[in-house]
Amino acid sequence: MTTVIRQLGLYLGWQFRRASQVVPLLIVVQIVLAVATVVGYGYLIGDAPRPVLLYLATGASTVSLVSVGLIMTPQMVARQRSEGSFDWVRTLPLPRGVLVAADLILWTALALPGMVLGLVTGTVRFQVDLALTPWLPLVALAVAATAACVGYALACLLHPMAAVLISQVLIFVVLLFSPVSYPVERLPDWLQTIHHWLPLEAMADLMRACLLRHDFPVLGRDVAVLAIWCLAALAGATWALRRRG
Amino acid sequence: MTDQPTLVVHQVSKRYPGRAGVQANDRVSLTVPAGQVVGLLGHNGAGKTTLVGQIVGLLRPDSGSISLAGHDAVAQPGLARRLTSVQVQTACALEGITPRGAIRTIGRIRGGSRAQVRARADQLIEALDLGPWADRPAEQLSGGVARLTAFGMAAVVPGALVILDEPTNDVDPVRRRLLWGQIQRLAEAGTAVLLITHNVREAEQVVDRLVVLEQGQVVAAGSLAELTADGQRDLEEAYIAICGRSPDPTAAAPDRLAEPQTAGSAGSENRP
Numbered sequence: 001m002t003t004v005i006r007q008l009g010l011y012l013g014w015q016f017r018r019a020s021q022v023v024p025l026l027i028v029v030q031i032v033l034a035v036a037t038v039v040g041y042g043y044l045i046g047d048a049p050r051p052v053l054l055y056l057a058t059g060a061s062t063v064s065l066v067s068v069g070l071i072m073t074p075q076m077v078a079r080q081r082s083e084g085s086f087d088w089v090r091t092l093p094l095p096r097g098v099l100v101a102a103d104l105i106l107w108t109a110l111a112l113p114g115m116v117l118g119l120v121t122g123t124v125r126f127q128v129d130l131a132l133t134p135w136l137p138l139v140a141l142a143v144a145a146t147a148a149c150v151g152y153a154l155a156c157l158l159h160p161m162a163a164v165l166i167s168q169v170l171i172f173v174v175l176l177f178s179p180v181s182y183p184v185e186r187l188p189d190w191l192q193t194i195h196h197w198l199p200l201e202a203m204a205d206l207m208r209a210c211l212l213r214h215d216f217p218v219l220g221r222d223v224a225v226l227a228i229w230c231l232a233a234l235a236g237a238t239w240a241l242r243r244r245g
Numbered sequence: 246m247t248d249q250p251t252l253v254v255h256q257v258s259k260r261y262p263g264r265a266g267v268q269a270n271d272r273v274s275l276t277v278p279a280g281q282v283v284g285l286l287g288h289n290g291a292g293k294t295t296l297v298g299q300i301v302g303l304l305r306p307d308s309g310s311i312s313l314a315g316h317d318a319v320a321q322p323g324l325a326r327r328l329t330s331v332q333v334q335t336a337c338a339l340e341g342i343t344p345r346g347a348i349r350t351i352g353r354i355r356g357g358s359r360a361q362v363r364a365r366a367d368q369l370i371e372a373l374d375l376g377p378w379a380d381r382p383a384e385q386l387s388g389g390v391a392r393l394t395a396f397g398m399a400a401v402v403p404g405a406l407v408i409l410d411e412p413t414n415d416v417d418p419v420r421r422r423l424l425w426g427q428i429q430r431l432a433e434a435g436t437a438v439l440l441i442t443h444n445v446r447e448a449e450q451v452v453d454r455l456v457v458l459e460q461g462q463v464v465a466a467g468s469l470a471e472l473t474a475d476g477q478r479d480l481e482e483a484y485i486a487i488c489g490r491s492p493d494p495t496a497a498a499p500d501r502l503a504e505p506q507t508a509g510s511a512g513s514e515n516r517p
Contacts, residue, residue, distance in 0.1 A: 003356070010354050017341045021384075084335020091301045093327040093355060093404075244305040244322070245261075245298075 007094055012102040019106060026072065030114030033067055034060045038121045041181055052182070054208070054215055057122035059181030062207045064114030065140060066174055066200065069147025073107050074167040077155030096241040100152065100234070107148040108141060115140055119211070128212075135218075136210040142230050143203045149233030150199075156240030180204040199229035249315060250276040251405050251437035252300065257309030259295055259461075269295040271461040272309070277406065277437040282428060284448045285441045286484060287458035293441050294334070296458075297408055300439075301329050314405045330355065332399040334410040334441075337391070339383035344375055344394040347383070352401035362401060369397040372430075373423050388415035396424060403436045410441045425451050449473075449480040459488050 019026075037060040045052060080086040089099065123130060155163045174180065177191065178200040184192050195201040202225040208216040252275075259270040270292045277283045287293050298304035300311055302322020311318040311325075318325035339347055345366055352362035370379045375397070378390045386394070396412050409428065413421045429451050432438050442448045448455075455472055457465040465472060465487045472483045485491055 007354055010350055014350055018338060021341045084333065085338035087303065088333045088335065088337050090303055091326060091331040091333065095323065244303060
């Protein structure tokens with residue numbers, strides 16, 4: 001166990017040093033995404049009643065958390081696969097779980113500044129007073145980790161070019177066709193049904209409930225959906241790394 | 246203690262699926278004893294990198310067996326990776342990391358103690374004349390220095406088997422000699438070394454045995470004396486006689502260990 005923890009620390013340090021090259025760019029992208037989500041939706045909707053503003057104010061933080069894992073992770077992993085460094089890492093005597101855990105910690109950590117920025121932008125722009133719950137860090141971690149695991153598994157299983165293309169499509173799905181910055185009832189029934197089983201709705205609901213506890217309840221179903229997706233995505237990412245062609 | 250070679254590859258076959266499925270390895274057998282350098286020669290697409298992928302558990306053979314230090318490497322890929330150090334031909338994810346830091350970290354990941362790894366890293370940096378670049382971030386390094394760093398990462402705490410895939414690519418002639426010397430040192434210390442190279446002229450100075458792969462099959466194997474008819478021809482002439490073409494060192498495009506390539510892509514190892 002000590003060896004595994006030591007290896008995790010060493011590999012995590014390696015990955016953080018490598019990521020330090022792109023961290024400034026990642027933070028800029030997150031700021032742009034967060035501000036674009038908040039300000040852009042504000043322009044689209046115009047003067048809106050308070051319930052709508054609550055969705056807009058909290059949606060950007062969820063978008064930031066999700067976008068790093070679901071969109072940037074596949075792009076980074078696809079790049080590593082294309083240049084060959086991904087295969088080299090897999091030749092190291094590291095348990096596959098250590099590889100997943102290190103990347104998960106890295107991407108989750110990188111997602112957190114964007115979440116905070118998105119939240120600050122939203123609350124200032126729409127003049128919303130937050131009412132936080134103690135569960136917020138745990139939920140934010142679960143959202144970021146789940147998104148990163150799904151993105152990681154996608155990047156491992158698909159051709160690198162396909163992974164990049166899908167991640168770009170996912171940007172639009174997350175921003176426009178997911179009940180993150182507006183209520184799910186606005187979507188057509190068939191899309192509502194799909195979102196009931198996908199993790200995005202549960203992620204957004206739980207984040208809202210943790211940010212505005214007086215306005216949104218924590219639903220048991222959301223907790224279950226997110227927990228199942230989190231575990232399944234973790235297992236999927238580990239399986240994808242263990243898979244031998 | 247057993248007399249069994251460190252690496253025993255027996256009748257390994259690997260076919261990539263798909264409409265244009267290709268037989269990357271066809272009943273390949275070879276051995277690498279402890280303390281020896283075995284050269285694996287072959288053109289791009291001959292199946293060399295596919296074989297390496299199977300030894301370290303990134304690919305699963307369709308048939309055949311691979312034994313590493315007496316263990317079944319196919320059944321225990323994690324153990325195979327602990328027993329094997331690999332210098333791949335492609336990038337090693339060094340951006341933001343210095344050669345000294347990279348060699349030390351990999352040594353620690355491979356289980357070396359802090360003091361042991363520091364001493365060995367310093368020794369390798371000096372032996373490979375990497376001193377002037379040892380503490381510069383990798384993005385400021387030339388391809389040759391990055392490759393020497395990758396060798397250092399494979400050699401710092403070597404496993405029972407060290408696999409070197411084109412270790413001298415981009416390395417200047419002076420440091421090439423230093424590198425070949427370090428490869429010999431690895432073998433003298435008891436490590437089994439599998440050396441993949443196109444550079445037959447230089448390789449013949451260090452290898453104990455050679456295996457030539459062509460279209461996934463072993464077409465020749467033996468000691469240097471056996472392949473060169475006791476020195477009556479040089480190794481390059483022998484290679485041309487066996488394969489009907491030059492080893493062409495300029496064709497050393499990067500291969501991938503585990504990812505099937507699209508048809509006709511540069512550097513693909515016999516893959517669809």
